Amino acid sequence: EAQVTQNPRYLITVTGKKLTVTCSQNMNHEYMSWYRQDPGLGLRQIYYSMNVEVTDKGDVPEGYKVSRKEKRNFPLILESPSPNQTSLYFCASSLDPDRVQDSPLHFGNGTRLTVT
Amino acid sequence: AKTTQPISMDSYEGQEVNITCSHNNIATNDYITWYQQFPSQGPRFIIQGYKTKVTNEVASLFIPADRKSSTLSLPRVSLSDTAVYYCLVGGPLTLSGTYKYIFGTGTRLKVLA
Numbered sequence: 001e002a003q004v005t006q007n008p009r010y011l012i013t014v015t016g017k018k019l020t021v022t023c024s025q026n027m028n029h030e031y032m033s034w035y036r037q038d039p040g041l042g043l044r045q046i047y048y049s050m051n052v053e054v055t056d057k058g059d060v061p062e063g064y065k066v067s068r069k070e071k072r073n074f075p076l077i078l079e080s081p082s083p084n085q086t087s088l089y090f091c092a093s094s095l096d097p098d099r100v101q102d103s104p105l106h107f108g109n110g111t112r113l114t115v116t
Numbered sequence: 117a118k119t120t121q122p123i124s125m126d127s128y129e130g131q132e133v134n135i136t137c138s139h140n141n142i143a144t145n146d147y148i149t150w151y152q153q154f155p156s157q158g159p160r161f162i163i164q165g166y167k168t169k170v171t172n173e174v175a176s177l178f179i180p181a182d183r184k185s186s187t188l189s190l191p192r193v194s195l196s197d198t199a200v201y202y203c204l205v206g207g208p209l210t211l212s213g214t215y216k217y218i219f220g221t222g223t224r225l226k227v228l229a
Contacts, residue, residue: 004158033217042221043159043202059218090158100147100207101166105217107158 002027006108021076023091031097032074036087081115119203119220133190137203145207148186153200198227
């Protein structure tokens with residue numbers, strides 16, 4: 001089944017303790033991205049990647065890191081989490097961002113992160 | 117392109133629901149895509165269009181000639197259509213000069229029995 005898989009689904013941590021949220025897709029998609037979703041703010045893009053070793057900042061990149069060493073994986077790293085990073089996070093991928101008409105975004109089921 | 121949608125809407129089962137998205141700065145190469153999000157799930161693709169009307173088994177999308185707005189139409193909604201609906205406007209990312217996807221705040225649709 002074609003899908004985007006995020007782990008874990010729920011995560012509770014403390015301020016300053018490094019964590020990684022994994023994202024994997026099995027559709028051979030070129031484009032991958034991370035979003036955070038907060039009440040009243042909709043989906044905001046954190047980072048994206050056009051392909052292996054090609055990443056760039058979205059609208060809210062502060063406090064996050066990403067890497068794209070393999071095409072299928074795009075982990076989100078919080079080196080020193082803070083309470084304002086408590087949010088619902090989504091990973092998404094698309095086949096070819098230069099063919100928007102044929103390449104809708106496919107989303108994972110989300111990771112709910114709580115930082116105390 | 118930035119989009120503007122109503123924050124919320126209520127409807128009754130069996131009615132047709134129309135959700136309008138405003139995108140005044142849409143570019144020539146931009147497509148309009150709508151996503152649906154249920155609680156505790158990621159958004160999922162519903163429909164996409166460039167101009168005029170597009171229809172699939174789930175919804176219809178109406179886009180006027182000036183393309184500055186679009187309307188998602190859900191025929192005969194049921195309780196299971198209660199969700200948040202997002203309008204996304206974007207084109208081939210290399211042409212736009214950016215690889216970002218900018219979502220709006222979405223429209224929360226509540227279907228009542």
